[in-house]
Amino acid sequence: MIYKNLLPLICISATQISGYSQNNQARNSGDFKPNVILFLIDDFGYGDISYEGNNRIKTPNIDRIAQGGARFTRFYQCAGASAPTRASLLTGRYHLRTGVWDVHNGRDFLHRDETTIADILKSAGYSTGAFGKWHSGKTWSYFSWNRGFDIGIHPVLYRYMQSRLIFNNKLVNTMGPVEDVLGNEVVEFIKQNRSNPFFAYVPIQSVHEPFNCPEELFRKYKEIGHSDHVARLYGMIELLDNNIGKILDEVEQSGLSEKTIIMFLSDDGPSPGFDISYSGRRMNENEIKERSGAWRRVLRGGKASIYEGGSITPFYIMWKNRIKPGGEYHQLTGIIDIFPTILEACGIPLPEKNLKLDGMSFLSILNGKEPSDWAERKYFDNTNFYRIPLEKIDRERPRVREISVHYRNYKLIRTDRFYYGKDTVEYELYDLEADPFEKENIADRNTDIFSGLKLSIDQWFNEILKEGRAYRQAVYEVGNWEERGTPVNPDGYSKLSGNVRKSNNSDFIFEGWTANGSSMTFDIDVVEAGEYEIGITFRSKPDSRDAEFFVFTEYDTVKLLAGKDDQAVSEKLHLPSGEQHLIIQLENPGLNGGEIESLKEIIINRIPGIKDTGVIKNPVIALKTGNQILGKFTLGNDVADFMFRGGMSDELLRVRKGDEVLIVPECDNPESIGTVEIFKDFKSVAKISNPPYAFRFTSETTERFTLNAEFTSKTGIKNSVRAYLSVE
Template sequence: MSRFLLVLLVISLVSCQKEITKSPPNVILILTDDQGYGDLGIHGNKAIQTPVLDQLANESARFERFYVSPLCAPTRASMLTGRYHLRTGTVSVSKGLETMDAEEYTLAELFKDNGYSTAIFGKWHNGQHYPNHPLAQGFDVFTGFLGGHWSNYFDTHLEKDREMQKIEGYISDVLTDEAINFLEENKDRSFFTYLAYNTPHSPHQVPDEYFDRYKAQGLDDELAAIYGMVTNLDDNIGRLLQKVKELGLEENTVIIFLTDNGPNGIRFNDEMKGRKGSVHEGGVRVPSFWKWPGKIPPGVQTTPASHIDILPTLVELLGLEFEEKRPLDGVSLAMSLRGEDQDFSRSIFSHVAQPERKLDPFPGAIRKDSLVLTHLEAGDELYDLKNDPSQKSNLADTYPELTMALSEEYKAWFEEVTEGANFDRPIPISSQSNEILLASYESLFSGELSFYEGHGWAQDWLTQWKDLDDRITWSLDVLDPGTFEVIFEYATPEDQIGSQLVLQQGMSQISFEITEPFIGETISSPDRITRKEAPEKTWKKIAIGEISLEKGKTDLTLFAKKIPADEVGDLYSLRLIPVNK
């Protein structure tokens, strides 16, 4: 054999060996919060600047009709499990109803079981406590927050390395930095990165350079803030994609981009009916881009698709080992993404629930081919999206038999997926937690008490504690019994100190008195318009004693036995710290 042929043989063998040892494809799943279909230049919005996402769309397979849930937490639960959110325990967005059952098998667990390193950066919104915490649901790394929204986007506190830490910078920039660091640390092994940005969800906070850019166009403060947040996201996603290229990972990385529901306000949305919270097109139809150079041909996908399809699609597309622990609702779109013919007809369902109501079948919707039937309290509506994409002509009276058939199919689906659903969501007490936050917004209360903001969303607190008959109760499910130190977190002005309080659990009580005044500092947050959410504040923490909890369900009830002034003060939380962990 000549020297030249020998060199060629060696090169060939080395190339084959590299191909054999090449890591399984990485996956970066990018989800933005309250960004509508119309919040992109590529979808016809002339006012917004999204060059990175527009280019990503052109380099991707992008679904013309991709559906999610009308609200945040349900979309996340369905996306992570491949199942309709009502099956997973996630019913709504707050008061424990956002919590996904710990037994659900998530995308993170799927990738972890296939040898991947896994991370989530940003908004979780599927349970605040172990074992519903992301680190107990398959993720190795978590930097972000657990509730439905965050009150401050600048120099705020986020959970990182299992504890709350002060983080300098604008939140979207910080989350991108965290994701980039994770990519650098895992460039030599396969990884799954879930980058769950929390913008352009309110509060409306954005750096000046982005806000000023849109104010210069003559937009009002709200729209300038929202579009500014989206353009900031676009820049950050550009930084992330550039890092993928710099690390030489582009050819071996699947990039998926989508948003979690329709826009959080009335603005350009391609003339679709409805917005966030609606089961009409404008509330549930979102962008969905899938990029994998050389494996997924760019172009428009006309097959109707949904968030429940992401997990089964990735299983087939990447050849992952998967045991179906609970029946999936989604289907694999791998054939379609590879450019192969995939012709099937199926129904895609939507539902939205309100935490204050019982679980009604409406509002809901069923989509089949080009038809959508919305099942509303006022009656069913039928639309042909092919000829009427803006849902202006209700065909329910024109086609009563078709309307009835789709309505019955929807109601049968709703009955099936809600079988066993309940609103009893006790807070799990697990030894996996270093500290268990019993936030006031997770409590039940009676009397004159009220939430500061009103809704009891994340980071809100209780105020107007004026009566001895007022009761604040946390329902617990003690998974790991033990003794816990109890921390009381409050704010009380000096002229109201002296209240005597009791924390009761069964026959046990802790009695204590508020002797130290504390005026909480409202942390500066540059809102562009008046916010809906409670602000971020500082609180006083005092240790009030220890309590022993036995395995099983129990209640902790807090009340006052003496209020010497007008009221007790404001309550943010109790915290339970395991003793001798």
């Protein structure tokens, strides 16, 4: 497998944690760079871990990390949601500074000038890989392979069995549990980097709803007597724990235990999610009690809550013979602290021009030396604007539903009731040492603490707003030749006009195209001037015709005619480079009015011109056996397919077992080809540098796999053509 870098590793220099073990002087040298593996579990919460006292579900491999290392008891997220948590983890900054302030709606794109921990580790010689749920941007320029990771493999959201994954801008169809596929790739990454420091970031998307797992695991927990919801949840947990185990086993078998730091945490509080077979019905009261009845403690709140049950996470860190097993630390810590801790542990300085960090390294705490200012630390949290329409948000001075601050044993919560129908602000103060379940509001009795923390919240939020980086909509970067069709998710609009509105049935589909002048505006950044076409996918009335749009920026205007085929492409639009506004405006609703029922997808396509000689034009692969052509496959929009049609598998091409198949790459300008690399699923099997770039293979086993031919131009531009094969 030709993986150069796959996983995010966390490093801690031996001299920093030398109190537990003084052996192996070589590791105390400045040349030693430890590996880092970071597990982040989706919607997992704090109670479904046997190490934490759960008496019904066993998590032996998560327990291995906890028992073999240290446990932090007051470790917090700073948003309690997928995208904001990831933004803070990757940057060491409060998520509002990074451009991420929600989980969808164009509010989940990490600003392009943010530096990720992978950027810094990669520049220091680490192999870096991300395996799992990305959720830090939805177009090519925002994906992991452009954010410091050598390798990025990410699943379509919340499809846990048969699915598709995107792998460094190539789509791969998969069968079986997705967590098994990803776990195997992490293991392979470790094998390929045994002699090179690596960072493996493993954001496992389980146990986000819908709960789903292999049938045998579901049956195992049903036979014990659990409800369907809890049985599938427990099956998911066992599956993810098994995959953590295979990764830990590979570290041990490769002799890397003393060279590898391993971290584990959750991105959010526990969710009463829905089971795959119940059409969206979440856990009822009895099922919630069935689950939480096994927890050692039941904190107030859950997923997305500002209370402890939604914001605290288990955090374990293990490094054999460097971190003493069984240690517990009660200092106020959180997800923004992981970034600076990794850098200090690896002996890597923060780049001079890096944006300001909010996190603090807890490395000295692990060595028994708490920094003198740590006790006075304040740690902030806030909830997001999930499902609140953009037009109802004052982005200059947003009415945030909840903001909290932790200080010593106190926690103050500021709740703005504006979006709950009241124009009031309320406060709750809790002493978490005396009242960990947040039952008694003591704001009236502790006026000094209350007043000081109230001021701290105001100052912190005012500072965030003054920077001008928070509460922006996504900027879609278009014109990259490696993403010839940039997907623009309709919910990422920056402005709506006319009758256009979100569908009642989906946050990602827009209805109300009934009046002339109705429009959607998007913020785009064109990397290179050129010719573009705007494609849309829509739903129209039966026998509809003659609906017409204008598509325009500040610089050019073209027509887009929407017929009855539910897909349409505009005339060519000339776009100069730079940031601008793209507007899709209804000019004529059609013969009967309102012919367009809904708009579902938008893709901005870059069109190669005569002067674009460094681009491979119309790449194709032909698959042949003897004189028979089995099929021809053309360049697709991999990221757009991943974002908009991720749940679909490619059509299978059937090949007979034992037949020799010839792969023939073709294009309009073959003189521009530098190399063609052939991938079987995630594995590179050939890299061809000379014409005719053909490759032969024979499969002697019954199997299914995705074949990607990655064309690289002589100017370094990569584009892939794929086929999905079934050998029978």
